[in-house]
Amino acid sequence: MKKIFVTKPYLPDRVAFQEKIDRIWENEHLTNQGPLLTELETELKSFLRNPYFHFVTNGTLALQLALRAFDITSGEVITAPFSYVATTSSIMWEGCRPVFVDIDPKTFCIDVNKIEAAITPQTRAIMAVHVFGYPCDVEALEDIGRRHNLKIIYDAAHAFGADYKGKSLLSYGDAATCSFHATKVFHTIEGGCVISHDEQTHKKIGLLKSFGHIGDDHFCLGINAKASEFQAAMGQCNLKxxxxxxxxxxxxxxxxxxxxxxxxxxxxxxxxxxxxxxxxxxxxxxxxxxxxxxxxxxxxxxxxxxxxxxxxxxxxxxxxxxxxxxxxxxxxxxxxxxxxxxxxxxxxxxxxxxxxxxxx
Ligand SMILES: Cc1ncc(COP(=O)(O)O)c(C=O)c1O
Incomplete structure (x- = not known):
């Protein structure tokens, strides 16, 4: 009998996908913010009702960029232990120490009643996870963040298309990230996004994801988190x-x-x-x-x-x-x-x- 796996990537109509690929051949533009990616970003901004949206290579780099956007490259980041390894590894990769706060047995998300006991003078941010796409206690987290001057970053890798209290779950926090990996409900083969809420942070993420420079003008240390036109082609079909x-x-x-x-x-x-x-x-x-x-x-x-x-x-x-x-x-x-x-x-x-x- 044929094996049934835990998941199966969604494959769009092949003819529809081929039409997108034909456009790539016509444009002769493969990466570096090509026309298909620009179109997909516009569609996703509208879908998520947020203009401060950056498409990036994957959901792991999205988490790293979110930390970098707030200059969080040392100190402690409070986080949840019940998640995929990328939540923790991105914190450590950026030079921070993950401080684990246990989860709520009902929601499986970080237990907001246990967070304040874990805050120290070294704490820089809270990276919470909307586990399986279900919401964290976003109001309590916002309150803790405001009172302790801590950035709230959501690993919302699972939350694309989930709405809570009238808005996308990706629109909570100082920043939220998502994964568009092939196994996700919406995918671009590999891919992800970072969502923020102000022009300055948005611009900074744009620089960080593209080597830190615009043309010949170099502004900051950056990395390559750009996406290709092939990812965008898949994304356009799947979003439809x-x-x-x-x-x-x-x-x-x-x-x-x-x-x-x-x-x-x-x-x-x-x-x-x-x-x-x-x-x-x-x-x-x-x-x-x-x-x-x-x-x-x-x-x-x-x-x-x-x-x-x-x-x-x-x-x-x-x-x-x-x-x-x-x-x-x-x-x-x-x-x-x-x-x-x-x-x-x-x-x-x-x-x-x-x-x-x-x-x-
Ligand atoms: C909760 C969570 N965070 C981060 C990631 C990393 O995303 P990506 O595989 O796109 O790098 C995943 C991937 O499955 C995830 O489940």
Missing amino acids: DFAKIIQDRAQVSTWYDQALPLEKLQRPFHPSDFSYNYAYYPVVFETPDICKQVIANLTAENIIPRRYFYPSLNTLPYVTNADPCPVSESLAMRVLSLPFYKELDEASVIRIADIIKRSL
Whole structure:
């Protein structure tokens, strides 16, 4: 039987994509802010209702640029341990020390009640994560940031297309970043963005992502985080299909809701006034042993779920002196992201749910 993986990248209509590629051949412009990328940026600014938007090479460089935009290259950055490794590695790559604050057991996002105890004179910023595309407590974080003069940066890698309290989840914080990696709900093969809220920061990110110079005028140390026309071509096609992608993913999510024994599983908290983007379908089991059993039983039937996120980032081998984060460590041992993509059919969802039911 054909393997079912945790995800499958969305591929747009091939003819539509070919038309975009033909334009690249006509333009003979491959990178360095080409016409397709400029068009895509305009479309994305409008989609996200924010003019201070930069498309970049990937979601990891986006995080690094967000730190650099505020000159955060030393000191401590408070962050969440339940995330993909890039959240922590970007902080460390920029020369800062990650200080882990445990997560809220209901939302899986950083526990805002534990943040203030972790603030020291060295703290420069808080990098929180909208885990699986569900919102952090954005009001409490904004309040903490204001009172302690700390920048709030959201790793919103999963949050494209999610709206909270009437605006895109990417529009909260001093800056937010997103990933447009091939596995994401909206993708450009590789790609990402940084969103800020004022002209000065926006201009600075523009310089940082492009070697720090404009023409012959050099302003600051920079890096190469530019994107190509091929990424833009994929992005233009996928943005056009985005509403349908979300609609189909919502259907798969409903099939899971109907087929799974939800009374025996924990799911992320869905607040009111929140419109989800159906980025993932995570389930949390009561014990690590049950989780392991489910993985074994699914794998035996060629179904490959993913322990996402695992391990808890405070336990990474190259992280030193991190405090224990028992809530995140326990969750990382019990969570699974189930196969979840637009084309997953109802029969496969029922089969996956049956295997899980049998394993419990
Ligand atoms: C939470 C989170 N942050 C950052 C990243 C990094 O994004 P990219 O793979 O585009 O570099 C990812 C990628 O999966 C992620 O899940």
